[in-house]
Amino acid sequence: MGPLGVTELANATALPKTTVHRLLKTFEAHHWVEFNRDKKYQLSWGVLPMAKSFLTSLDVRAIAQPYMVAIRDQLQQSVNLFLAQGDYRICIERVAADKPLRNDIKIGTVYPIFKGAAGKIFGAYLGGFKDADMSASESSQIRHDGYVVTRGNRVPDAASIAVPIFSFGNKLEAVMTISGPIGDYTEERVKEYLSVMVVLGQTISKQMGATL
Template identity: 30%
Template sequence: MTDTAVEKTLAVLEALADHSRITDIARVTGLPKSTVHRLLQAMVDRGFAAVRSDGGYLAGPKVLVMAGKVLRPVDTVERARPALRALREESLCTVHLAMLVGDELVYVDKVEADKPYRMPSRLGMGLSVHCSAIGKAVLASLAPAEFDALVARVTLTGRTPKTITTEDRLRAEVAEARRVGYGFDDEENEIGIRCVGAAIRDHTGAVVGGISASTLAMEHTMDQLAALGPRVLLAAGAVSTALGYVDA
């Protein structure tokens, strides 16, 4: 498909948001009606458009599926934000929300603590599951077969001298996270930063990510961070509830 053909297709798809008739779409795009008809038919064949009972056209199921995938993170952030803010106030830590994308986590929201410094994390940043508090909590929440498959796929890269780089040690830490409900990052992703995290689930019960409370190592010992674990777990439960999860 040439650049011109792509532009015409996108113009028709954009016009379809407000117009259903070929005549109207041709008028707003400046394209011949025959071209509009041909492009719409191709979209129908691919699921990007559908024919209405009156002969007009509307966006097809593929468009709705794609829109849902794009909007889902935004909706999740909005639903999770109250619990994140409450956890920030209770813990006095910077709170993160990360979503599972493939085999890694991606930060989608961050509520900074009222501190004279800022955490180096940023939205859109990827996070490895083996060296992050959220990652260990997510691994601990997976079914055994899912956990084994994910561990087999990931590379246990050493990001700092404290990063877990052996499968046996990772399995031991995940087992502990499974026992208590939350995981830890003791300067394993970045020197000087400690975190405690818990997994979140959506309305289907699937593990979709997690939240964490992050602090400087000089401000919290691991024992002090562990004391925050139950609060993080409760906050994660609140986020899961906001996403429609019902604990059976």
């Protein structure tokens, strides 16, 4: 797909033009897109590190995807896989359940790295994010527990559980989450979901070369 104008992008994404324009200005500031002489937006050099991270994520995607399908079918929750890129996190794989949510996640969606359940995992294990609303004690507790549960953190009517995925050298490679309507995340169901997700994270991590 070649360069596109604001109106074309708004039509393609079904987003308001004001929202598209605001996003483009953010992307332009990060050199992800640039405004060309034809007054259209095109990809810029800033996407190259992101593309490199995407390519290096192919192994974790290939390993995780069959498990994600199985977990979606078992728990009836959407399953998402995130990769860190600078101060942001990117959804690199998603297996959706039939439970649509407002502001639902899509493959390729970029979020501030410290937002949501996945962001808390990244913040706890990678650290150094000055905007992260997380104390040292919470960060330590997350590393001890090996998971995060949030309700209404990013989307008011949604809840999520996140677990880390490690690779060789026990390096944080990615974060996997399940998400769904907040009503699904009762205390009893959270225990059920956690019993599956924690084991899943460990299983994928071992296949990625981690020694847990």
